Amino acid sequence: MSDWTENLPEAAREFLNDRRLDEVECIIADMPGIARGKAVPASKFGKQEYFHLPDSIFYQTITGEWGDAAGDEGFIERDMILRPDMSTATAAPWTGDWTLQVIHDAYDRKGKPIPYAPRNVLSRVVDLYRKQGWEPVVAPEMEFFLVARNLDPAKNIEPMMGRSGRPAAARQAYSMTAVDEFGPVIDDIYDFAEAQGFEIDGITQEGGAGQLEINLRHGDPVKLADEVFFFKRLIREAALRHNCFATFMAKPIADEPGSAMHIHHSVLDIDTGQNIFSGPAGGETDAFFHFIGGLQTHLPSAIAVLAPYVNSYRRYVRDHAAPINLAWGRDNRTTGIRVPLSGPAARRVENRLAGMDCNPYLGIAASLACGYLGLMEEKRAGPSFKGDAYEGDEDIPRDIGAALDIFDEATKLHDILGPEFARVYSIVKRSEYEEFLQVISPWEREHLLLNV
Missing domain, CATH: 3.30.590.10 (Glutamine synthetase/guanido kinase, catalytic domain)
Incomplete structure (x- = not known):
């Protein structure tokens, strides 16, 4: 196992049990609570400290339309920086391969929490x-x-x-x-x-x-x-x-x-x-x-x-x-x-x-x-x-x-x-x-x- 997988929560390590991890789903909850994000190969996830998603995911309605909430600069879909909380790493046991899910937290370019990201609101x-x-x-x-x-x-x-x-x-x-x-x-x-x-x-x-x-x-x-x-x-x-x-x-x-x-x-x-x-x-x-x-x-x-x-x-x-x-x-x-x-x-x-x-x-x-x-x-x-x-x-x-x-x-x-x-x-x-x-x-x- 690589270094980062050795520090996974116990349940995630037991799920893998020396099996080859194929994929990591990098996810975050949007305003309705839908999981948004991207799936990346495990080898790539081990090398990345963060990934990007546009802030517009928090302006979406449940139907997929957008509310006009982008602020003074307009709807420019600025990238957020999403960093993993590795304590949340857990199995996705219904998938056909060996996959983990990891919840990420959203920050702006200055490292400040995005104030309307739901997990940040609760924190x-x-x-x-x-x-x-x-x-x-x-x-x-x-x-x-x-x-x-x-x-x-x-x-x-x-x-x-x-x-x-x-x-x-x-x-x-x-x-x-x-x-x-x-x-x-x-x-x-x-x-x-x-x-x-x-x-x-x-x-x-x-x-x-x-x-x-x-x-x-x-x-x-x-x-x-x-x-x-x-x-x-x-x-x-x-x-x-x-x-x-x-x-x-x-x-x-x-x-x-x-x-x-x-x-x-x-x-x-x-x-x-x-x-x-x-x-x-x-x-x-x-x-x-x-x-x-x-x-x-x-x-x-x-x-x-x-x-x-x-x-x-x-x-x-x-x-x-x-x-x-x-x-x-x-x-x-x-x-x-x-x-x-x-x-x-x-x-x-x-x-x-x-x-x-x-x-x-x-x-x-x-x-x-x-x-x-x-x-x-x-x-x-x-x-x-x-x-x-x-x-x-x-x-x-x-x-x-x-x-x-x-x-x-x-x-x-x-x-x-x-x-x-x-x-x-x-x-x-x-x-x-x-x-x-x-x-x-x-x-x-x-x-x-x-x-x-």
């Missing part, structure tokens, strides 16, 4: 915590659907065919029989995850037809966002092996629950290693209530990041396993902010608003930013909610346009995430929304064509 927020002597810890939960192959956008999405030969059934939350229906896909997910060195905390059947949830162990926010970024690709590849699609749309099937990326947060004191949400006697601290207060105060401004598409807002439906307000409660899954059952050392706050369609770097960054503002402003949480929060008033914008209006006014949130990121993000998302508004839907043709 910026984590650094703000650390400057206060805090270490943020997160644990994401990933919900997704396994669906039948769908090659016609005009056709409704349907559940995949299970091992029994019957379509996946709905309303089977936590059913092991339902999980067994997807056994071959899940086996490949486990095998791919093991090859990549990822630890899955558990897989469960959710309430939707063909809907599964994967829980990841808690840890460093950037590392966990990397894992979600990798996992989305991993799960899609596992599904394709079995003639189905994995989708992370927030609401792929009408009348079924949507898919969330619930984010659990805790914060440790760097010097002592103690959870700042718990006091010496194990009680809830002011910091615990301030963090929740920050979520309640600032999450409305962050919804455009946590719910980034028109489809995202179809998930926020009363009594459909998704929150409709910013109430918080202890062990209450109807609230937008939940405090799970735990001991003092593991006391944490769960944000249930983020959709699985959000960019994991940006979703985690925005959620942490709201909690950080609460800690710094010493915002006190309102009283905990008792009972069914679906009976309360809605606190969440009903569409991406309204959410972006609130986001654009949120200068405090911009200061945490980065003003240049906020500018670019808003432009790109408004461009997407304008593209959507040019599309005439089947509902409009059905009900308006002859009736108005």
